[in-house]
Amino acid sequence: MKNIITIIVRLTLSCLIAAFVIGLFFVLTSKAKKHNEHVNEEKVVYSLLGYKGDVRAPESLKLYALYRYVVSDPKGKSIGYLIPTGQGETAAFSFITLDLDGNLIEQKQVTVSAENAVDREGRDKAIQAALGSGKDITYADKTIIVTENGSRIAYLVTGKFPGFKTFISAMMALKPDFGVRGLAILEHEEDPGLGAEIEKDYFKNQFIGKSFDSLKGLDVVKEPIPEEYLKALESRLQKEEAAQIREKFKDHAIYALTGATISSRSVTNGVKGTVKKFAYRLNILDKVLKDQKIAVPF
Amino acid sequence: MANDKSSMQLVANGILKENPIFRLALSMCPAVGISTTVMNGFMLGIAVLFVQVFSSLTISMVKNLIHPRIRIPTYTLTIATWVTVIDMVLAAYLPEAYAKMGIFVKLIVAFAIITMRLEMFACKEPVGASFWDGLGMGLGFMIGMMTIGLVRELLGSGAILGYDVLGFKPLLFFILPSAGFFVVGLMMAFFNSIEIYYKRKKGFKS
Numbered sequence: 001m002k003n004i005i006t007i008i009v010r011l012t013l014s015c016l017i018a019a020f021v022i023g024l025f026f027v028l029t030s031k032a033k034k035h036n037e038h039v040n041e042e043k044v045v046y047s048l049l050g051y052k053g054d055v056r057a058p059e060s061l062k063l064y065a066l067y068r069y070v071v072s073d074p075k076g077k078s079i080g081y082l083i084p085t086g087q088g089e090t091a092a093f094s095f096i097t098l099d100l101d102g103n104l105i106e107q108k109q110v111t112v113s114a115e116n117a118v119d120r121e122g123r124d125k126a127i128q129a130a131l132g133s134g135k136d137i138t139y140a141d142k143t144i145i146v147t148e149n150g151s152r153i154a155y156l157v158t159g160k161f162p163g164f165k166t167f168i169s170a171m172m173a174l175k176p177d178f179g180v181r182g183l184a185i186l187e188h189e190e191d192p193g194l195g196a197e198i199e200k201d202y203f204k205n206q207f208i209g210k211s212f213d214s215l216k217g218l219d220v221v222k223e224p225i226p227e228e229y230l231k232a233l234e235s236r237l238q239k240e241e242a243a244q245i246r247e248k249f250k251d252h253a254i255y256a257l258t259g260a261t262i263s264s265r266s267v268t269n270g271v272k273g274t275v276k277k278f279a280y281r282l283n284i285l286d287k288v289l290k291d292q293k294i295a296v297p298f
Numbered sequence: 299m300a301n302d303k304s305s306m307q308l309v310a311n312g313i314l315k316e317n318p319i320f321r322l323a324l325s326m327c328p329a330v331g332i333s334t335t336v337m338n339g340f341m342l343g344i345a346v347l348f349v350q351v352f353s354s355l356t357i358s359m360v361k362n363l364i365h366p367r368i369r370i371p372t373y374t375l376t377i378a379t380w381v382t383v384i385d386m387v388l389a390a391y392l393p394e395a396y397a398k399m400g401i402f403v404k405l406i407v408a409f410a411i412i413t414m415r416l417e418m419f420a421c422k423e424p425v426g427a428s429f430w431d432g433l434g435m436g437l438g439f440m441i442g443m444m445t446i447g448l449v450r451e452l453l454g455s456g457a458i459l460g461y462d463v464l465g466f467k468p469l470l471f472f473i474l475p476s477a478g479f480f481v482v483g484l485m486m487a488f489f490n491s492i493e494i495y496y497k498r499k500k501g502f503k504s
Contacts, residue, residue, distance in 0.1 A: 007368050012374055025383045029390035036393045246453040 005216060036117065045144060045156055048173040048182040060149045063156075064298045066124065068140040068281070071097055071131070078105055080287060082117070082127060083296055091118060095127050096294070102284040104292050105297040143278065145298040152176045152214060152298060157278045161270030163188055164195045164263045178212035178279045183271065196262035203264070205233040206254050207271060209246055211278065218272055220265045229255075305430040313435020319442030319482065320489045324411040329443060330478030332402050336459050339447030341395050342379050343440025345384050345403050347433070352380045354420040354432030361421045373416045374407070381406045411439060446481050 051057040067081040080097045093110040110130045116122035122140060127137055145155035154173040160167050166189045173182040185199040197203055202225065209220065231237050232245040256264040289296055303311070318324050325346075333339040353376050357364070365374050385403050388396045396403075406412070415435050420428040451457055454472035456464035471477050 003367070007365055010363075010365050011368055011371065014375050018375050021379050022382050022386075025386050032385075032390035036390065042394070288344045 035120070038056075044171055044184050045188065048156065048171060048184055049146060049154060050182075058148065061153075062147050063296070064145045064147065064296075066143040066145060067115070068143070069127065070138045070140055071135055072138070073135045076100075079281075080127075082110065082123065083289075083294075084298075085294070085296060091125075094294070095130055096288070098284065098288060102288065104288050107292070107294065113256050143282075147298050154181055155278070155282070157274060158186070159270055159274030161266060161273065163190055163198075164254045164260070165189050165191075167268060168198070168263075168270060170267070170270065170274075172207075172274065174275060174278070178275055180207045180210045180215065180271070180275070183207045185267075190260070194257070195219050195260040197257045197260060198263055198267050201235065202230055202233045203257055203267075205235075206249075209250050211250070212275070214251040215272055215275055218268055219251045220256045220261065222256050222261060224258075225255045262278075303320075304429075305426070308430040309434035310426060312431060312436070312438040313441060315457075316410040316435075317438040317442055318435055319439060319446070319487070320486050321322065322411065322414075323486070324414060325409045325439070326482065327384055328402055329446060329482060330403060332344050332399060333443050333446040333450060333478060333481075334454065334473050335451045335457075336444050336447040338399065339445075340440065341399055342402055343436070343443045345388070345399075346409065346412070347436030348384055348410075348438050349377060350415065350436040350439075351429060351432040353377050353412055353416060354428040355425060357416045358423060358425045358428035364421070369421065370413070373413050375414050376416075377409075383482030411435065423491070426463070442485075445485065446478065449481050450477065453464075468473060473498040477490050489491045 046052060046057060049057070049061075051055055053151065064084050067082040069082070071078045071080040078097050078099050080095055080293070082095050085092045085094045093112055094107055095110045096107045099105055099106040108130045110126050112123060112126035116126065124137065124139065128135075131137065141158055143158075143171040145152060146154040146156065147216055148260070155176070155178075157172045157174060158169065159172065160169045162168070167187075168185065168190070169187040171184045172180060175181050183204045185204060188196070188198065190196045190198060225233075226249075228245050229249050235242065254264060254268050288294075312318075315321055319326070319329050328342060332342050332480045353373070356371065356376050381404065385400070385405075388403060389400070415431065425433070448458065450472045451459075451463070453469050454463060454467065454477070455470075456467045472481070
């Protein structure tokens, strides 16, 4: 009996010490980890826009982040957006709340520095402070609006949708008319060799160039990819030739991955759903911004 | 049981006489799995080196406090703690390397070589000797991984450290996991033959 107690006490103690060491290092590394995530995201953003390797983004290119929140108070739920209102160097943010029919409820100034706005914790705190007590906010998603010389050239939308096993998280670059400009799979846990192929060029590049209309009814077909299309998707051809072939398959359904029809279908449906919802939301937001004459840099 | 070997002898012992890969044939799974290039082998080797040294030190320091009945759980706990620490540090400061070998770093918990060294050496010897032994074993593992990586990278993709040296790819087969066994086997034979030759020269009977 005595032995058992000694063993239990000692094992517990060792576990506690181990937990302390691990916790200490977790705290020490958390800042660098956050920074890495941020850098990673930026890399994905620029590569989706086509600025990678030697191609540098021009000076006139500006990215504006739009954060969507669900605001709940005793009366019901409403949608909130944190929008940048400042021009150039002076960063200013406003939090606007819309009801479910798309009418403006209120607009509040949010005092938060540009650096803190990137960080979720700091952002949530600032918004909560601006709204006052009695309202709960839940972070929903983030959209990046890309402008060049003041006019919109692209939207970057993140979406999370169910895959074969768990959720697949993806980022899409959309043209101003909501056609797809690029797709990047950020996180997934599909089977290697089967579902994991969704992150390969020959699958995800199939979405490039799909217009909003063809996206709405996009389907998945279980057919082998034609040889020339495969070459074009994997960028093994000259630019002009590849563009021609892509044009030919522009409105064609997505070719499913061999042995991973479910993954292919869930990505297709996920992209479809995310883009459709985004287009709907953005139109409402744009209408409100225009009607209420809220000045925004994008 | 006092150790009469000097520190350098302990390090050399880990690298040559008791090399984890070529002589003890422990932890072969990662050796075969990840040693496709010199760089991969080097990075996993560094991670193993740190875990081995820190675990050896920790166990050697607390060896009188460990209840003999629960020594194996204690070893596992110690190794797991250090692996988690290394994992977090790598993820934070070397994200690109981590993306490539993250899953193998977590596997270090189950590496036979580390537990074996704690059981055979660190729990009996003083702190200083344990440190040198851990260093030797870690270095031995790292060098083994790098040598296998060198052969496989050169024969498989015709390059060393990512630089194209041959200009063509001699045998793609060597990149595949199964080729790891061939390389390890050939290297073992090579090391053994050197030892036999050496002993004969000295006049020992093998």
